[in-house]
Amino acid sequence: MQDDVIIIGAGVSGLAAAAELHEAGLRVRILEARDRIGGRVWSLPVQGVEQAVELGAEFIHGKPPELFDIAKQARLDPVELGGENFASDGDRVRRFDFFQHSESVLNKLDDKAPDRSFLEFLREHGAETKPDAQWALRYVRGFHAADPGLISVHAMVREGEAEEEIDGDKQFRPSHGYQALLDWYLKRLEGAPIEVNHAVQHVSWSSDGVATLTMQGNVRRYTMASKAIITLPLALLQAGAVKFHPDLPEKWTAANKLAMGKVLRVTLQFRERFWAVKKDGPPDLHKMHFLMADDDYFPTWWTMHPVESPLLVGWAPDVCADKLRGMSHEEVVAQAKASLQRALPMYAAEITNSFISGYFHDWLADPYALGAYSYVKAGGLGAQEALASPVADTLFFAGEATESQGHHATVHGAIATGLRAAEEVKRALTSRR
Numbered sequence: 001m002q003d004d005v006i007i008i009g010a011g012v013s014g015l016a017a018a019a020e021l022h023e024a025g026l027r028v029r030i031l032e033a034r035d036r037i038g039g040r041v042w043s044l045p046v047q048g049v050e051q052a053v054e055l056g057a058e059f060i061h062g063k064p065p066e067l068f069d070i071a072k073q074a075r076l077d078p079v080e081l082g083g084e085n086f087a088s089d090g091d092r093v094r095r096f097d098f099f100q101h102s103e104s105v106l107n108k109l110d111d112k113a114p115d116r117s118f119l120e121f122l123r124e125h126g127a128e129t130k131p132d133a134q135w136a137l138r139y140v141r142g143f144h145a146a147d148p149g150l151i152s153v154h155a156m157v158r159e160g161e162a163e164e165e166i167d168g169d170k171q172f173r174p175s176h177g178y179q180a181l182l183d184w185y186l187k188r189l190e191g192a193p194i195e196v197n198h199a200v201q202h203v204s205w206s207s208d209g210v211a212t213l214t215m216q217g218n219v220r221r222y223t224m225a226s227k228a229i230i231t232l233p234l235a236l237l238q239a240g241a242v243k244f245h246p247d248l249p250e251k252w253t254a255a256n257k258l259a260m261g262k263v264l265r266v267t268l269q270f271r272e273r274f275w276a277v278k279k280d281g282p283p284d285l286h287k288m289h290f291l292m293a294d295d296d297y298f299p300t301w302w303t304m305h306p307v308e309s310p311l312l313v314g315w316a317p318d319v320c321a322d323k324l325r326g327m328s329h330e331e332v333v334a335q336a337k338a339s340l341q342r343a344l345p346m347y348a349a350e351i352t353n354s355f356i357s358g359y360f361h362d363w364l365a366d367p368y369a370l371g372a373y374s375y376v377k378a379g380g381l382g383a384q385e386a387l388a389s390p391v392a393d394t395l396f397f398a399g400e401a402t403e404s405q406g407h408h409a410t411v412h413g414a415i416a417t418g419l420r421a422a423e424e425v426k427r428a429l430t431s432r433r
Contacts, residue, residue, distance in 0.1 A: 002224050003029045005425055006212055008200050008242070009231035011039020012411055013398040015185040016418030017229050017425075022192045024426060029223060030192070031214060033199035033368045037186070040233070040369055041411065043177035044359060046269060051309045052177030053267045055361040057411050058313075059173055062166035064412035066419070067181075074184035077175035083289030083305035088343040090294055093282040098135050098292050105136035111154040117378040118156065119148040138292070141318040142300050144409070145261025146375045155376035155406075162406025173304065178411065199368075202243045203228065207392050227394055227428060229421045234401035235260040235370030237387075244395075251397075254387040257380030258401055260371030261409070262321040266298070266336040266360040270310040274350035275303075282346055293343035297323055297335050301343065310354075314339060321364060333358030373409035374401035384408060388417065393428040396421045 005021055007014045010032035022028045036042070043052040060067050060078055071078055087096035105127065109118075118140050119128070127133040140148045144156075163169070174180055186194075198221075202213035210228040214221045232242060237255045276286035291301040298314035314336045316324055324332055336358060341348040363369045376383065388402035398421040400414040407413030 001027065002209075002226070003027045004226050004429065005029070006031060006210060006223055006225040006228045007231065008203075008212065008228060009039060009399070010034075010037040010194060010196070011231055011233075011399065011414065012041055012181065012185075013400065013414040013418035013421075014039070014229065014231040015182070015189070016415045017231070017398055017422040018192060018194075018418075019185050019188040020419060020422035021425060022189055024422075026426075026429070027225075028189075028192050029225065030189075030194045031198040031200055031212060031223065032194065032196045035196050037194060037196070038178075038182050039231075040363065040373070041178045041182065042361065043179035043182075045177075045179075046357075046359070048356075049269060049309060049311060050176070051173075051304060051307065051311065052179060053269070053311065053359045054177055055265075055267075055359065056363070057178060059171050060412070061410050062163060062168035062170055063172075064166045064407070064410070066412040066415040070184070075176075075180045077180075078172035079175050079307060081171045081173055081289065081304065081306070083287040083303070084285075085290045085292070086283070086285065086288055087292045088294065090342050090345065093285070093291075093344065093346075095283055096292070098138075098290075101132045102135040102139040104132045106139065106156070106160070109153055109157050109160070111157045115152055115154040115379050115381060117149050118146075118151050118153055120378070121153050122148075138299065141320075142315060144375050145263045145317045145372045146259070147318060150259055150375075150377045152376040152378045152380055154381050158381075159406040173307075181411075200242050202245070203230075203395075204245045205392070205394050207394055210394060227396065227425050229396045229398055229418075229425065231397075231399045231418070233260070233369050233371070233399060234258055234374045236368070237401075239370065241367075248391065248395075251387060251391075254383040255401075257377055257383035258374050258387070259377050261373050261375055262318055262364055263372040264316040264321040264324050264332070264360065264362060264364065266314045266316075266332060266358055268312045268314065268333070268336060268340065268358050269356040270312070270351075270354040271356060272354060273303075273308060273310050274347055274354050275312075275344065276308075277350075279346050282344075291343060293339065295339045295342055296320065298339035298343075301340065312340065325364065329358075329360070332360060332362075375409065388420070390424055390428070393431075396424050396428075 384404035403413035
């Protein structure tokens with residue numbers, strides 16, 4: 001019997017859509033290119049550490065209903081993170097509220113003037129070289145994983161307003177990682193086929209239905225359904241990784257008004273929280289949450305405080321990620337250790353002696369991601385809506401890059417788009433009957 005809906009991609013948007021449709025009694029089939037589900041959510045259990053190492057998404061930003069409403073059912077057990085923030089110039093570590101300094105600039109953004117890039121905004125105000133502007137530039141590169149010369153000021157304003165509605169200044173982490181969310185979706189999808197190692201290469205569509213082509217070795221396989229939900233990451237849409245017939249030029253126009261952020265993150269595992277041992281000279285770091293460093297490779301580090309975990313995460317955004325391209329796993333981990341030793345030279349011996357292992361996944365080189373998460377380019381407001389718009393009540397689109405309310409680049413934003421696409425499919429099927 002032909003499926004009602006094919007869902008291309010088993011990231012959280014695809015899983016959210018599939019669970020809703022499956023529980024509504026529809027015949028759903030998920031086609032996933034990877035050998036696992038989750039997309040850019042990937043939790044790695046590590047021996048000797050209670051907390052999972054997150055190779056992809058890690059945080060819950062604020063208290064979004066898409067996650068907090070299901071937290072108990074999905075056993076997310078969110079833990080609020082926080083602590084003291086520090087900055088290091090390589091010689092001295094000091095307490096420093098860099099968020100306050102960057103916000104002194106970011107709070108001046110408005111959407112009254114014509115849209116422009118964040119860098120253009122700074123130049124208009126003659127602030128590009130001022131200290132607080134430098135912190136704001138680091139925030140844009142780090143938090144948004146964006147090129148300041150490309151990202152839209154209007155979109156940043158909308159994101160700020162969206163964050164305020166969900167207490168976006170608070171930050172949480174699922175106690176045992178995002179794997180709990182994936183497990184919850186799998187439980188809800190019992191009986192629905194999830195076919196991994198099925199990379200869709202071609203989608204033929206008309207108002208009568210959809211046919212997808214996947215290749216397994218030299219074997220062609222066609223799958224047919226009435227509708228399809230496409231949840232491909234933005235960079236794959238831009239690269240034309242999947243061919244559509246008839247073509248969808250309006251989608252490619254919209255996609256090119258957005259950009260895929262660049263990030264490489266490394267988690268270093270140690271035998272103990274060496275930074276919690278007070279040393280003469282530097283301030284007490286046992287409550288350290290964020291550490292901002294003057295480093296060309298890993299300028300941002302964070303802990304899981306108040307959770308006492310011996311993990312430190314290094315964040316290499318934008319141009320920093322470019323410097324690490326092409327390096328081997330061992331070279332990237334070695335660079336991360338060296339960067340951390342430059343940031344905390346008084347703990348250089350402990351970093352060497354207490355180190356156990358380093359973990360990372362190169363999302364930039366991953367053929368099914370080609371980047372971290374999306375942002376809107378200057379002049380691109382409206383592109384997310386255009387990308388999300390259904391085609392002929394046959395093709396539907398989800399994924400964080402299609403979220404248009406300021407919550408793109410987040411797990412809860414991706415879930416919201418999956419739920420939206422599921423409702424669109426149900427309406428289309430109902431009207432057809």
